[in-house]
Amino acid sequence: MAERSFKEEIAKLRLGEGETFTGEGILAITKALLENGVGYVGGYQGAPISHLMDVLADAEELLGELGVRYEANANEAAAAAMLAASVHYPIRGAVTFKGSVGVNVASDALANLASSGVTGGALVIVGEDYGEGSSIMQERTHAFAMKSQFWLLDPRPNLPCIVKAVGDGFELSEATNTPVMLMVRIRSCHVTGTFATKDNRRPTLSVRDALSAPRSDFARVVLPPMSFAHEQDKIRTRWPAAERFIRERGLNEVFGPKEAPVGIVVQGGHYNGLIRALQRLGLADIFGETQVPIYVLNVTYPLVASEFLEFCEGKGEVLVVEEGQPEFIEQMLSTHLYRAGSPVRLRGKDVFPMAGEYTGQVMLDAVGRFLREAAPKLLPAVALAPNAPGPVIPDLSKTVPIRPPGFCTGCPERPIFAAMKLVEKELGKHQISADIGCHLFASLPPFEIGGATMGYGLGPAANAAFDGGGERRPVSIIGDGGFWHNGLSSSFTNMAFNKSDGVAIVVDNYYSAATGGQDIMSSRAENPTKATKHPIAKALNGVGITWVRQVDRTYDVRRMRDVIREALTTDAKGPKVIVASSECMLNRQRREKPLRTQAIREGRRVEAPRFGVDEAVCTGDHACIRLSGCPSLSLKKLDDPLRDDPVASIDPSCVGCGNCGEVADAAVLCPSFYRADVVHNPAPWEARWAGWRARVIGWLQARRRARRLNFEGVA
Amino acid sequence: MTVQEPVTAADPRLGGIIKLAVLAVGGQGGGVLTGWIEDLARANGYAAQATSVAGVAQRTGATVYYVEMCPVTDRAPVFSLMPAAGDVDVLIAAEMMEAGRAILRGFVTPDRTTLVASTHRALAVSEKMVPGDGIASSDEVRAAAEVAARRIVMADFEAIAGANGSVISASLFGGLAASGALPFPREAFEAAIRAGGKGIEGSLRAFGAAYEAALAAPLAVEAPAVQPAIGAGPTHLRGEWERLLARVRRMPEPVAEMAGAGLRKVVDFQDLRYGAEYLDRLEAIVARDDAGRGHLLSREVAKHLANAMAYDDVIRVADLKTRDSRFRRIAGEMGAQEGRLLHLTEFMHPRAEEIVGLFPAPLGARLEGSARAMRLLGRVFARGRRLRTDRLPSFLLLHALGGLKDWRRRTLRHGREVAHREAWLALALGQQDYDLAVEVIRCRRLIKGYSDTHARGLSKFDRVLEALPLLKGRPDAAEWLRRLREAALKDEAGKALDDALRTVRSFA
Numbered sequence A: 001m002a003e004r005s006f007k008e009e010i011a012k013l014r015l016g017e018g019e020t021f022t023g024e025g026i027l028a029i030t031k032a033l034l035e036n037g038v039g040y041v042g043g044y045q046g047a048p049i050s051h052l053m054d055v056l057a058d059a060e061e062l063l064g065e066l067g068v069r070y071e072a073n074a075n076e077a078a079a080a081a082m083l084a085a086s087v088h089y090p091i092r093g094a095v096t097f098k099g100s101v102g103v104n105v106a107s108d109a110l111a112n113l114a115s116s117g118v119t120g121g122a123l124v125i126v127g128e129d130y131g132e133g134s135s136i137m138q139e140r141t142h143a144f145a146m147k148s149q150f151w152l153l154d155p156r157p158n159l160p161c162i163v164k165a166v167g168d169g170f171e172l173s174e175a176t177n178t179p180v181m182l183m184v185r186i187r188s189c190h191v192t193g194t195f196a197t198k199d200n201r202r203p204t205l206s207v208r209d210a211l212s213a214p215r216s217d218f219a220r221v222v223l224p225p226m227s228f229a230h231e232q233d234k235i236r237t238r239w240p241a242a243e244r245f246i247r248e249r250g251l252n253e254v255f256g257p258k259e260a261p262v263g264i265v266v267q268g269g270h271y272n273g274l275i276r277a278l279q280r281l282g283l284a285d286i287f288g289e290t291q292v293p294i295y296v297l298n299v300t301y302p303l304v305a306s307e308f309l310e311f312c313e314g315k316g317e318v319l320v321v322e323e324g325q326p327e328f329i330e331q332m333l334s335t336h337l338y339r340a341g342s343p344v345r346l347r348g349k350d351v352f353p354m355a356g357e358y359t360g361q362v363m364l365d366a367v368g369r370f371l372r373e374a375a376p377k378l379l380p381a382v383a384l385a386p387n388a389p390g391p392v393i394p395d396l397s398k399t400v401p402i403r404p405p406g407f408c409t410g411c412p413e414r415p416i417f418a419a420m421k422l423v424e425k426e427l428g429k430h431q432i433s434a435d436i437g438c439h440l441f442a443s444l445p446p447f448e449i450g451g452a453t454m455g456y457g458l459g460p461a462a463n464a465a466f467d468g469g470g471e472r473r474p475v476s477i478i479g480d481g482g483f484w485h486n487g488l489s490s491s492f493t494n495m496a497f498n499k500s501d502g503v504a505i506v507v508d509n510y511y512s513a514a515t516g517g518q519d520i521m522s523s524r525a526e527n528p529t530k531a532t533k534h535p536i537a538k539a540l541n542g543v544g545i546t547w548v549r550q551v552d553r554t555y556d557v558r559r560m561r562d563v564i565r566e567a568l569t570t571d572a573k574g575p576k577v578i579v580a581s582s583e584c585m586l587n588r589q590r591r592e593k594p595l596r597t598q599a600i601r602e603g604r605r606v607e608a609p610r611f612g613v614d615e616a617v618c619t620g621d622h623a624c625i626r627l628s629g630c631p632s633l634s635l636k637k638l639d640d641p642l643r644d645d646p647v648a649s650i651d652p653s654c655v656g657c658g659n660c661g662e663v664a665d666a667a668v669l670c671p672s673f674y675r676a677d678v679v680h681n682p683a684p685w686e687a688r689w690a691g692w693r694a695r696v697i698g699w700l701q702a703r704r705r706a707r708r709l710n711f712e713g714v715a
Numbered sequence B: 001m002t003v004q005e006p007v008t009a010a011d012p013r014l015g016g017i018i019k020l021a022v023l024a025v026g027g028q029g030g031g032v033l034t035g036w037i038e039d040l041a042r043a044n045g046y047a048a049q050a051t052s053v054a055g056v057a058q059r060t061g062a063t064v065y066y067v068e069m070c071p072v073t074d075r076a077p078v079f080s081l082m083p084a085a086g087d088v089d090v091l092i093a094a095e096m097m098e099a100g101r102a103i104l105r106g107f108v109t110p111d112r113t114t115l116v117a118s119t120h121r122a123l124a125v126s127e128k129m130v131p132g133d134g135i136a137s138s139d140e141v142r143a144a145a146e147v148a149a150r151r152i153v154m155a156d157f158e159a160i161a162g163a164n165g166s167v168i169s170a171s172l173f174g175g176l177a178a179s180g181a182l183p184f185p186r187e188a189f190e191a192a193i194r195a196g197g198k199g200i201e202g203s204l205r206a207f208g209a210a211y212e213a214a215l216a217a218p219l220a221v222e223a224p225a226v227q228p229a230i231g232a233g234p235t236h237l238r239g240e241w242e243r244l245l246a247r248v249r250r251m252p253e254p255v256a257e258m259a260g261a262g263l264r265k266v267v268d269f270q271d272l273r274y275g276a277e278y279l280d281r282l283e284a285i286v287a288r289d290d291a292g293r294g295h296l297l298s299r300e301v302a303k304h305l306a307n308a309m310a311y312d313d314v315i316r317v318a319d320l321k322t323r324d325s326r327f328r329r330i331a332g333e334m335g336a337q338e339g340r341l342l343h344l345t346e347f348m349h350p351r352a353e354e355i356v357g358l359f360p361a362p363l364g365a366r367l368e369g370s371a372r373a374m375r376l377l378g379r380v381f382a383r384g385r386r387l388r389t390d391r392l393p394s395f396l397l398l399h400a401l402g403g404l405k406d407w408r409r410r411t412l413r414h415g416r417e418v419a420h421r422e423a424w425l426a427l428a429l430g431q432q433d434y435d436l437a438v439e440v441i442r443c444r445r446l447i448k449g450y451s452d453t454h455a456r457g458l459s460k461f462d463r464v465l466e467a468l469p470l471l472k473g474r475p476d477a478a479e480w481l482r483r484l485r486e487a488a489l490k491d492e493a494g495k496a497l498d499d500a501l502r503t504v505r506s507f508a
Helices: A009-014 A025-035 A050-058 A060-066 A076-082 A101-116 A142-148 A159-176 A186-190 A207-212 A226-248 A268-280 A305-312 A328-339 A360-374 A414-427 A438-443 A460-466 A480-497 A536-542 A557-569 A585-601 A659-666 A684-706 B012-016 B030-043 B096-104 B138-148 B157-163 B168-179 B186-196 B200-215 B235-249 B253-269 B272-287 B296-309 B314-321 B324-334 B352-357 B361-369 B371-380 B392-402 B412-429 B434-446 B451-466 B477-488 B495-507
Strands: A020-024 A040-043 A069-072 A093-099 A122-128 A151-153 A180-185 A192-196 A253-255 A262-267 A294-297 A299-301 A317-321 A345-347 A475-479 A503-508 A547-551 A576-581 A606-613 A633-636 A647-650 A673-680 B018-025 B046-053 B062-071 B090-093 B114-118 B151-155 B341-348 B385-388
Touching: A009 A020, A009 A025, A009 A050, A009 A060, A020 A025, A025 A050, A025 A159, A025 A180, A025 A186, A025 A192, A040 A050, A040 A076, A050 A060, A050 A069, A060 A069, A076 A093, A076 A101, A093 A101, A101 A122, A101 A142, A101 A226, A122 A159, A122 A186, A142 A151, A142 A299, A142 A328, A151 A159, A159 A180, A159 A192, A159 A226, A180 A186, A180 A268, A186 B046, A192 B046, A226 A305, A262 A268, A262 A305, A262 A328, A262 A360, A268 A294, A268 A360, A294 A305, A305 A328, A317 A328, A317 A360, A328 A345, A345 A360, A414 A438, A414 A503, A414 A557, A414 A659, A438 A475, A460 A475, A460 A480, A475 A480, A480 A503, A480 A536, A503 A557, A536 A547, A536 A576, A547 A557, A557 A576, A557 A659, A585 A606, A606 B324, A659 A673, A659 B341, A673 B324, A684 B324, A684 B341, A684 B392, B018 B030, B018 B096, B030 B046, B030 B062, B030 B168, B030 B186, B090 B096, B090 B168, B096 B114, B096 B138, B114 B138, B114 B168, B138 B151, B151 B168, B151 B200, B157 B168, B157 B200, B168 B186, B168 B200, B186 B200, B235 B253, B235 B272, B253 B272, B253 B296, B272 B296, B296 B412, B296 B434, B314 B392, B324 B341, B352 B361, B352 B371, B352 B412, B361 B371, B361 B412, B385 B392, B412 B434, B434 B451, B434 B477, B451 B477, B451 B495, B477 B495
Parallel strands: A040 A069, A040 A093, A093 A122, A122 A180, A151 A180, A262 A294, A262 A317, A317 A345, A475 A503, A503 A576, A547 A576, B018 B090, B090 B114, B114 B151
Antiparallel strands: A020 A192, A151 A299, A253 A294, A606 A647, A606 A673, A633 A647, A673 B341, B018 B062, B046 B062, B341 B385
16 A cells, blocks of 8 residues: 555546546656557656556556556566567557666666667656755766667656657657657656546557467567667667657747747756746746747757757857756757857856756856856846845854654654664674665664665675675665565575675565555555565575564564674574564554544544653653654753753654653663553443542542642642 | 835736745645645636655655646746745745745745744754754744745744644645735635545634634743742641742842742752752852852852752652652643543663662662672663553552652762762862853753763763863863863763863863
């Protein structure tokens, strides 16, 4: 069960001819796939296209009706490999994953696919995770298109354009026998808008039917001498075909006046940002009517030289708006100008920053500077004048704290790292490598556990150099998502085969949690279309790892600490693996909360736990927080002139996971924490017994109260 | 506040686009709020576009949502997908430091931005993990907001939501409606909530309450009035208490305020006789204090001496944990009303040191000297215990421990605390430099916590005061001691303190 359910939105996927869709970009892409007769879909989740996978999973019924096969692939390589179905069969297929990391993983399959070429349209929808909100290294997917010669679409970020790009992509792919990549950025995945829908189309040939009439052709196999022929085919046939298709179908767009001293070339995805800058400079209206000619690259690879040179004709300077580095497009366009002997001056990274996101301010500054230098007459007088100095706003850069993502309230991973921190207090600091996933938040304060991450499923592999052992064992951490993505082969068989002396901790939270809670092999959920409930420990045994400790309740900090200590100190040879299992709290609450509310309403007995801190007992040293970082464990300033430091305080968002109490106990911190379980609808005998106890306790309390001075309630 | 004319000659119709950004902390429901705003606009003849940067930042990180809208015409407007500095009309901050972040990023400007912000704090990890007080200053953000924003609507929208059984998205929506920054009437906002279909009643309640609160004049922050500490209790004790209070009232005013709180604390900790001892000690210091300095030294002694005398021992914890007022407070906070039961579990982990601390001083000291005895005690007593204080066995144990006040003065721990306290006072009062004496007194703040944390606090206290001989005679000695103390409160391991001490040694 994914974090966000699209069950309600799925109805929008059934809209037909002449109706209007209103909603998010991701959902619009899904609808466009169905309208274009896609035969199979798949992918691997990850921001910003996680929701596309969730939508597809929730739409399985509709997909079934249309004869579309949906596959939740094991990783991006598997997803890209699935497009092999379009090599021999005229079936349209689409897969999705995030860029650039997903494309890295998929690149082997993508390169083979591009070499073989396709018969049916093959579309890869890549969520480019670049700039604000990104959780990965800042790189561009663009390079992969260049090296493997597949085509890259980067449509203007509004729903009609994105939807059109899906159809264009399939046709371009079929017209050129080349896979096509449709790039969508974080914000265009989540952008809302409307478009006119068409009827959904069944695939002309379904994957099921294809199995009845299998095809093969050795000319498509990437082996010599065919592989050399493939390379020639890419350049001699497919590329010109692509240029023709792009020109004939007008995939790229030109806006603004024909005659102008300057022009701007922009990646489709940055069109809106560019228009906003021109609007603010007084050179465009709110409908995008511009006074500066704009050449919009809805296809950013290949670049059509003839089209570009025509745009440049009669212009003195042309600006390229291309985010990220290296500036592939600018380099390519420079080459085109140079080869054509053109006098046009190409500008780009000389006014734009080479690295980093093109924010509103960056766009305004760079476009403004370009126009002031290249065509000052175009600009209205006011835009040329220096801005009137505004009031000086106090600098808050030292005040506002950074707020990186962290573990959620009640996260079962928190106690694992609290235990790890306690072990390190005993045994000293260890070499620790991490993987990709929520557990990577442990590398931030307050835990600061783990110093590097080399990629998904590669945590233990990243410690391979230390496999031979030493005075202290190397420790690696990997999530269950990473384990099944490719950790089992890349990390654990690597450890087993090389007889590693290292320790690996598998954080098993029942889901691919960081990407939105999708099911995986070891998920405990009943999933009608997927095989779940396969224990990680069994897989480890299967590859020959025998020292495996299963911890079924990570909140037991003392046990967690003891198991980690044992793994670090045992004499056992070979890899030592701890599988630390507890359900992701975000997903657990989503599952259990409605059930609990229902049970209480129906009069069934329910115990609701929550933690609290006795503020008079807490001394405000915050040691508990340094072993937790839980959002619900916060601080509060007391109204007491005698106390300088704020004391710990637990807010009502507490889910009663128990980590506070366990840590206070295991680390011998302080007696401030208490757990309060409110029993709803207690049994009659239970209530009577509790009432009797309360009377005895109340009598003792009243007696003591009567014998001393009491200050409560006095400020 | 004056309204400035825009400085660029942008398309005048650009003014027709309303740009609204929401800065929130992951998990606050920024998506729900954005959805309402979008629906509101579309239902009222506006074209609207929303975007967000969600991703992994949803896990408690800072998130941004962005909406643009303008009246519907026959042509589609081109909306931007991200807020730009200096180009935001309405900025909704779902938390005070997020308001600060918005100002820092230039999303709040005096010419145009209406700032709707919740004044509550969701503390960042970096603020919480400091051993001392690392909480960022909301006042600085407020002061900056007053300069940066064209209009401010600030209230504790989190509290308003909570009081109405809803979440902050609903109350912020109320604040937005009240701000008048969007050209839609209140009813249209409420209709958007109804159209949303989930938790409508609670959301409408929070919306309404926030709407009223935002319209009301900002409440002046009143300093909490210092009330005379009046204890309820048996007549003979009250009489003695009144006599002690009279002594407090005779003290100079700045001291009296602190001494009242201090007296209450030590009497609550032990008894009236203990309170009298506290006043004896304090009065002696007041008598030789400098009125010209506003009796600063006495005031600080009043504060820190009370904290030192009311140290955290097993007896105090047991007493606090078993009071009826605590049981009532928890039942109220946890919503354990009539018909529901409350189970209470305490997490206690006494160490051998704490057990020995309860023994009479000579015996305790002897046991502490014997490693074997400590090991044995550790094995028998020192382990994590979960005590169910709503049940009789655990309650009786703690109740009995909490009643050991008459025994306390004889314990090893008490003897230790008295000796430490006296040494500290003697050290402070022995200083020639008045300011330095004050700073030595204030160093008592370093000692807090239990077990390891307490030991670390003590060692930091010792290390800071070890620098005293190095500082002797320097005109800025007090300032340096203050810096050392602040450094000691910066991190747990004492790295900042090490650095500061190195600096002191370098010039000494």
